[in-house]
Amino acid sequence: MRENILYIIVPCYNEQQVLPETSRLLLEKIKSLIWAGRISEKSRVVFVNDGSNDLTWQIIKKLHTASKYLCGIKLSKNFGHQNAVLAGLLAVKDKADMVISMDADLQDDINAVDAMVEKYHEGCEIVYAVRKGRKNDSFFKRFSAEVFYKVMKHLGANTIFNHADYRLMSKRAVEALAEFDEVNLFLRGIVPMLGFKSDFVYYERKERFAGESKYPLKKMIAFAFEGITSFSIRPIRMITLMGTLVFLASIAMLVYVLVSFFSGNAVAGWPSIVISVWGTGGLTLLSIGIVGEYIGKIYLESKKRPRFIIEEILD
Numbered sequence: 001m002r003e004n005i006l007y008i009i010v011p012c013y014n015e016q017q018v019l020p021e022t023s024r025l026l027l028e029k030i031k032s033l034i035w036a037g038r039i040s041e042k043s044r045v046v047f048v049n050d051g052s053n054d055l056t057w058q059i060i061k062k063l064h065t066a067s068k069y070l071c072g073i074k075l076s077k078n079f080g081h082q083n084a085v086l087a088g089l090l091a092v093k094d095k096a097d098m099v100i101s102m103d104a105d106l107q108d109d110i111n112a113v114d115a116m117v118e119k120y121h122e123g124c125e126i127v128y129a130v131r132k133g134r135k136n137d138s139f140f141k142r143f144s145a146e147v148f149y150k151v152m153k154h155l156g157a158n159t160i161f162n163h164a165d166y167r168l169m170s171k172r173a174v175e176a177l178a179e180f181d182e183v184n185l186f187l188r189g190i191v192p193m194l195g196f197k198s199d200f201v202y203y204e205r206k207e208r209f210a211g212e213s214k215y216p217l218k219k220m221i222a223f224a225f226e227g228i229t230s231f232s233i234r235p236i237r238m239i240t241l242m243g244t245l246v247f248l249a250s251i252a253m254l255v256y257v258l259v260s261f262f263s264g265n266a267v268a269g270w271p272s273i274v275i276s277v278w279g280t281g282g283l284t285l286l287s288i289g290i291v292g293e294y295i296g297k298i299y300l301e302s303k304k305r306p307r308f309i310i311e312e313i314l315d
């Protein structure tokens with residue numbers, strides 16, 4: 001059996017209303033897993049306070065005093081959900097053998113943890129928790145999420161459908177993740193890029209236990225934009241494609257104008273105007289596209305992503 005210290009990372013932004021309940025359930029869960037011998041006595045829950053401006057940190061401090069299983073990390077200001085999760089993962093990676101990240105609001109069913117730990121023992125390095133349906137979400141949230149996944153996929157950032165940031169990663173997987181030192185880290189896109197043996201567990205996504213979503217539409221759109229632009233240069237490719245098309249159209253127009261001109265159907269001045277408009281338009285777009293391709297290359301190079309990740313060496 002592999003080593004089995006489990007750390008559960010919970011990003012918290014103004015979650016004073018849910019923390020008492022969340023911590024109670026997580027503590028119960030971690031203790032029951034310890035008793036069952038599935039995880040080590042050294043396992044912990046780590047609440048990452050993401051610059052909350054309510055009593056979240058005070059509550060975390062109290063929880064820590066009350067139980068050694070509950071710990072906390074305080075970020076210096078609000079860095080956003082993704083960075084809070086990442087901060088937690090990186091902070092515990094040397095102590096933990098497996099790390100699970102989950103939301104504080106109990107929307108992620110805590111009972112899926114058991115199945116995730118089992119999959120870890122079966123040898124998985126990454127276990128994605130995937131929600132079965134979205135019947136508890138509003139129509140709008142469901143619809144926007146659907147569009148989000150479709151657009152992302154289309155634009156070249158492959159994410160796992162209906163999987164948010166509720167997942168288990170082994171120490172090895174987190175170490176591989178740490179190799180990605182890009183600033184705009186879009187976890188849902190990067191984690192599938194890591195490779196390794198992975199599996200899924202399914203759960204019913206619940207309603208927020210209390211408080212309100214910290215992801216209003218504005219943040220969601222920003223998140224989607226972030227995901228696309230930090231992953232793919234396909235939008236640039238689209239400009240190149242459009243430029244090529246317009247350029248080809250301009251050649252067709254040139255032929256058309258010349259034919260009209262020589263057959264005497266052209267008004268004076270029309271041929272030169274039409275040809276210059278199409279010609280310059282096509283050339284401009286095409287050139288922007290080509291310049292864009294180079295910028296895309298620079299962009300991908302500047303991320304300095306690892307070119308490979310080694311899973312095992314037989315020495």
Ligand code: UDP
Nearest residue numbers: 011012013050080081084103104213214215
């Ligand atoms: N969160 C965070 N920083 C933020 C926004 C959210 O750490 O800037 C946390 C939040 O406390 C929660 C999780 O990220 O634990 C998911 O947020 P939320 O439930 O509001 O999003 P939703 O489920 O509505 O998409």
Ligand code: MG
Nearest residue numbers: 103105107208
């Ligand atoms: Mg939520």
